[in-house]
Amino acid sequence: MGKAVLGLAGAAIALSVGMGSALAQDKLKVGFVYVGPVSDHGYSYQHDQGRLAVEKALGDKVTTTFVENVPEGADAERVIEQLAASGHKLIFTTSFGFMNPTLKVAKRYPDVKFEHATGYKRAENVATYSGRFYEGRTVIGAIAGKMTKSNIIGYVGSYPIPEVVGGINAFTIALREQNPKAEVRVVWVNSWYDPGKEAEAAKALIDQGADVIVQHTDSPAPIQTAQERGLWSVGQSSDMTRFGPKSHLTAIVEDWNGYYVQRVKAVLDGSWKPIDTWGGIGTGMVELAPYNPAIPADVVKMADQLKADIVSGKRHSFQGPVKDQAGKVVIPEGKTATDEQILKMDWYVEGVQGKVPK
Numbered sequence: 103m104g105k106a107v108l109g110l111a112g113a114a115i116a117l118s119v120g121m122g123s124a125l126a127q128d129k130l131k132v133g134f135v136y137v138g139p140v141s142d143h144g145y146s147y148q149h150d151q152g153r154l155a156v157e158k159a160l161g162d163k164v165t166t167t168f169v170e171n172v173p174e175g176a177d178a179e180r181v182i183e184q185l186a187a188s189g190h191k192l193i194f195t196t197s198f199g200f201m202n203p204t205l206k207v208a209k210r211y212p213d214v215k216f217e218h219a220t221g222y223k224r225a226e227n228v229a230t231y232s233g234r235f236y237e238g239r240t241v242i243g244a245i246a247g248k249m250t251k252s253n254i255i256g257y258v259g260s261y262p263i264p265e266v267v268g269g270i271n272a273f274t275i276a277l278r279e280q281n282p283k284a285e286v287r288v289v290w291v292n293s294w295y296d297p298g299k300e301a302e303a304a305k306a307l308i309d310q311g312a313d314v315i316v317q318h319t320d321s322p323a324p325i326q327t328a329q330e331r332g333l334w335s336v337g338q339s340s341d342m343t344r345f346g347p348k349s350h351l352t353a354i355v356e357d358w359n360g361y362y363v364q365r366v367k368a369v370l371d372g373s374w375k376p377i378d379t380w381g382g383i384g385t386g387m388v389e390l391a392p393y394n395p396a397i398p399a400d401v402v403k404m405a406d407q408l409k410a411d412i413v414s415g416k417r418h419s420f421q422g423p424v425k426d427q428a429g430k431v432v433i434p435e436g437k438t439a440t441d442e443q444i445l446k447m448d449w450y451v452e453g454v455q456g457k458v459p460k
Contacts, residue, residue, distance in 0.1 A: 130192065132156060132366055133185035134168040135178065137197035138295035144320030144339040145294065145356070146170060149196045149219075151340075152358030159363045163370060174199025179206055186211040192369050194362070195219065197294065198263055204228060215374055217365060220265055222445060224376050231361060234382030235265065236272035236444065237412050238354035240419040241383075241390055241405050242336045243273035245351055246314045247280030248401045249334050256307025257288045258300055258317040258324050262459045266318045268447040270454060272419040273316065276408075278453045286454045287312060297323040308333060314351075325350055341391035353391035360386065380441070384413040420444065425452045 134153050136146040153166050167190060169181050178200045185193050186207055194217045195204045201221035208216045208228045220232045246255055255277060259266055274286045287310055289303035300319050304327040307315060314334040317324045322345035328335035329346030337343070337353025361379065368374040381387030390409065393402050411417035420439030426432050427450050433439050448458055 129165045130163060130366065130370055131188075131190040132164055132166045133190040133193040134166065135172050135181055135185070135193070135195045135197075135200060136168060136170045137172060137174065137199070138320050139170050140168065142295050142320045143322050143342060143345070144337075146196070146320065148339045148356045149194075149358055152362035155359035156362050156366050160366060160370070164366060172197075172200075175203070179203035182207040182216075183210070186214045191215060192217070192366060192374075198261075198265065215369055215376075222378075224378060226376060229365070229374075229376045229378070231365075231379040231381075232265075233356050233387040234380055235354060235356070235388055236268050236419045237382045238388045238390060239269045239273040240276040240412065240417075241408050242316065242352060242354065243276030244280050244408055245393075245397065245401060245405050246273070246316065246334075246336070247277040247284055248404070249351060249397070250281065250284055250314050252311050252313040253281065253284045254311040254313065255284060255286045256304065256310070256312030256315045257286050258303045258307070258315065258319050259288050259290045260294050260319045261292060262290060262448075264445055264447045267450070267458055268444050269318055271424075271447060271451045274451050274453045275419065275424065280404075284453070288454065288456060290459060291319060293319070295320040297321040300324050301327045304328060322346070337391060343391060343394075348394075348396075350391075351394045351397060355389040355391050357386055357389055382412070383409055426450065427452060427454065427457075 136149060138146040140146055140150040153168055157166055172178050172181050182203055192215045196219040198220045201218055201223055204216050204218045205223055208225055212227055216228045218230050221230050224230055257270055277284050287307055289306055291299040291303050293299055300321050300323040304315050304324040308331050315324050315328040316336045317338045322342045325335045325337055325342045325346040329349035334351050335346055335349045336351050339356050341355055342353050343350045418438040420433055422433040422437045423431050423435040424433035450458055
């Protein structure tokens with residue numbers, strides 16, 4: 103199987119083609135666009151594991167290309183267009199900010215199929231997919247509630263989009279169910295991947311008294327910082343244990359492998375449709391990394407029961423009553439948040455300090 107790897111540096115794109123892929127005209131060419139490097143050990147790394155799973159599962163039927171470090175905006179549109187123009191018939195664009203660039207290119211290439219991760223706009227040749235990451239954040243919030251001693255949780259945020267804000271809220275609700283005195287403090291780094299900023303944010307939160315560091319960013323820098331300070335941490339997107347084995351409680355793990363293989367097969371057999379997929383713990387798209395052996399057995403049991411209850415539907419991450427910071431009931435008792443409410447969250451629940459940036 104052949105693969106091509108594109109790297110983006112500013113507006114310049116360098117192309118290196120794997121042996122034989124240029125001649126593989128009969129293979130389905132599948133492209134992947136990543137916002138960070140595949141070496142981030144987080145979000146882009148996990149998507150690339152899905153690309154490798156496609157190669158392993160489908161062998162000589164496909165050839166894959168990936169482009170890493172693609173900024174959200176005009177650069178993304180150029181990269182997506184280059185993939186479409188070079189014969190890729192299925193293109194996965196894997197960051198929220200790639201949504202509009204994907205739609206623009208899709209309109210110009212109606213014979214190409216596109217899949218956009220974490221977005222909500224579809225077209226005749228554009229599907230969307232994401233994970234219910236907030237379900238994993240419910241579990242880690244409950245664990246953090248049991249493990250904190252200072253009752254201050256530090257949260258390193260990327261961008262204040264609904265996916266990230268909703269994750270903070272799901273985490274905080276579960277945190278305070280286990281520990282009503284606990285609170286969450288957020289530092290935004292305005293980047294998906296910036297190890298320097300992520301480390302500085304973690305240090306700032308620790309200096310404010312946080313003894314558990316959580317992140318919705320892609321590098322292991324917050325884990326490493328927490329390990330250096332002798333505090334707890336929770337990883338993002340992949341199992342980050344190796345970056346802080348004493349610190350790392352667990353991580354939210356995003357498993358794209360099955361989805362990518364399924365969707366490429368759908369193109370190959372002609373059954374592909376522009377659907378929306380939002381998988382959670384029950385579908386295997388969201389998992390938890392192995393627990394740190396230092397977590398008490400009763401806390402592990404509680405976390406496992408919470409996971410089981412989420413899968414069965416007994417428990418929902420946004421189960422009323424849920425109040426905002428002003429004490430207003432946003433989700434009444436006996437109700438749960440709708441998908442639409444979750445996808446538009448731009449407010450904090452009780453227990454989160456500060457305001458959502460506008």
